[in-house]
Amino acid sequence: MSATDDGDDPFNAFVTRCRVGGGDGMLSDLSIGVKDNISTEDVETTCASQVLEGYVPPYDATAVKRLKDAGASIVGKTNLDEFGMGSTTETSAYGATRNPVDPERVPGGSSGGSAAAVAAGEVDAALGTDTGGSVRCPAAFCGVVGYKPTYGLVSRYGLIAYANSLECIGPIADDVETVGRVLDVIAGEDHRDGTCNLEAGDLASAAREPVELGGLSVAVPEELVGDGVDPDVEAEFERAVDVLKSEGASVDRVSMPSLERALAAYYVIAMGEASSNLARFDGVRYGPGGGDGDWNESFSSARAGFGDEVKRRVMLGTFALSEGYHDEYYDKAQQARELVRRDFHRVFEDADVVASPTMPVTAFELGEALDDPLEMYQMDVNTVPVNLAGVPSVSVPAGDVDGLPVGLQLTAAKNRDAELLSTAAAFEEAWS
Ligand code: GLN
Numbered sequence: 001m002s003a004t005d006d007g008d009d010p011f012n013a014f015v016t017r018c019r020v021g022g023g024d025g026m027l028s029d030l031s032i033g034v035k036d037n038i039s040t041e042d043v044e045t046t047c048a049s050q051v052l053e054g055y056v057p058p059y060d061a062t063a064v065k066r067l068k069d070a071g072a073s074i075v076g077k078t079n080l081d082e083f084g085m086g087s088t089t090e091t092s093a094y095g096a097t098r099n100p101v102d103p104e105r106v107p108g109g110s111s112g113g114s115a116a117a118v119a120a121g122e123v124d125a126a127l128g129t130d131t132g133g134s135v136r137c138p139a140a141f142c143g144v145v146g147y148k149p150t151y152g153l154v155s156r157y158g159l160i161a162y163a164n165s166l167e168c169i170g171p172i173a174d175d176v177e178t179v180g181r182v183l184d185v186i187a188g189e190d191h192r193d194g195t196c197n198l199e200a201g202d203l204a205s206a207a208r209e210p211v212e213l214g215g216l217s218v219a220v221p222e223e224l225v226g227d228g229v230d231p232d233v234e235a236e237f238e239r240a241v242d243v244l245k246s247e248g249a250s251v252d253r254v255s256m257p258s259l260e261r262a263l264a265a266y267y268v269i270a271m272g273e274a275s276s277n278l279a280r281f282d283g284v285r286y287g288p289g290g291g292d293g294d295w296n297e298s299f300s301s302a303r304a305g306f307g308d309e310v311k312r313r314v315m316l317g318t319f320a321l322s323e324g325y326h327d328e329y330y331d332k333a334q335q336a337r338e339l340v341r342r343d344f345h346r347v348f349e350d351a352d353v354v355a356s357p358t359m360p361v362t363a364f365e366l367g368e369a370l371d372d373p374l375e376m377y378q379m380d381v382n383t384v385p386v387n388l389a390g391v392p393s394v395s396v397p398a399g400d401v402d403g404l405p406v407g408l409q410l411t412a413a414k415n416r417d418a419e420l421l422s423t424a425a426a427f428e429e430a431w432s
Pocket of ligand 1 (some may be wrong): 011083084086087101109110129130132133135162270380
């Protein structure tokens with residue numbers, strides 16, 4: 001099966017259509033899209049990169065295998081920013097995905113194909129991957145629910161790595177209940193991924209049982225609202241906070257000073273890991289053969305197929321890890337990461353969840369952010385701290401600005417995924 005420009009795919013949500021799985025099981029009623037950086041046996045998996053065009057994995061990622069075993073039908077591989085690097089799904093080698101809410105706008109990214117396919121009703125649910133917000137951002141921009149689990153809850157085996165210490169596979173669907181059902185199936189220990197060692201519990205039931213909001217304590221960090229957040233988005237967020245309060249939740253404004261450093265730390269770490277993970281696309285192990293010539297020439301010609309954003313990150317990441325600069329950049333970023341972890345830990349001593357707008361803005365127009373990578377990186381300010389800390393987080397639809405969806409981001413302490421799903425379900429109910 002190969003990458004298609006499918007006439008039945010008005011939003012360009014899919015890179016490849018397929019039909020695998022389906023049968024008896026807990027998810028036999030669901031059609032599912034799988035982000036195209038997650039390996040699917042016998043179905044082309046491109047990471048939306050020219051470099052992997054024609055690559056057909058001989059095995060399924062653990063998450064995909066579990067979906068198939070549960071009877072889900074996998075109907076396509078969804079579009080993404082090349083290798084998951086971006087927040088708009090415009091850096092795909094297969095063209096940008098459009099936002100079903102407004103086709104002149106981006107769906108968010110990098111799992112934009114997954115969120116668009118759900119929002120357009122083309123699938124019941126989709127898998128995305130979230131390294132710094134790539135499940136929550138497109139969920140927010142397309143008006144659907146996106147869930148990033150605790151790091152270590154869902155196996156990364158078969159996920160083609162971008163930044164392995166940060167990324168997680170997570171589901172996107174129209175409602176919290178469906179997200180919980182998919183998560184329940186894909187979560188849980190896997191001996192093929194040494195970091196995946198958490199007991200999952202009954203997440204499907206948790207998502208079906210809203211918590212009593214009257215007993216909930218919510219923290220709102222001042223660093224994630226105010227400056228840099230569009231005033232209309234902030235007004236919608238405050239409306240969501242009012243709904244939580246009117247249901248009896250207590251809401252405290254808190255400070256998490258480390259968050260000011262989180263974005264810079266995230267990009268240094270993510271690019272460093274990317275430069276190392278993408279070294280395997282050398283034309284020998286993976287990627288198009290580099291042809292004749294000496295090793296350096298062959299290696300660089302194999303890598304010429306990467307797009308500009310991927311090249312930028314590989315170069316910056318290599319720089320940040322190199323001798324002489326390592327202490328100044330990478331080590332400092334790791335120190336900042338530790339401070340972010342501690343700040344979350346401290347806040348969760350008193351609060352059940354941290355709330356903020358998922359994205360500081362609504363979906364922007366196609367092409368708007370492409371020329372200015374720094375501006376695009378800035379958009380991730382509210383989502384990346386969660387990945388640095390490894391905690392679970394969900395984006396739930398909470399209103400709109402001029403018809404463009406706004407997401408409420410709720411984040412919980414490590415391994416409190418069941419509680420977070422029940423909280424998201426309660427908010428969803430209270431909001432509607
Ligand atoms: N936008 C962020 C980045 O480009 C997040 C991407 C992701 O979560 N895969 O790194």
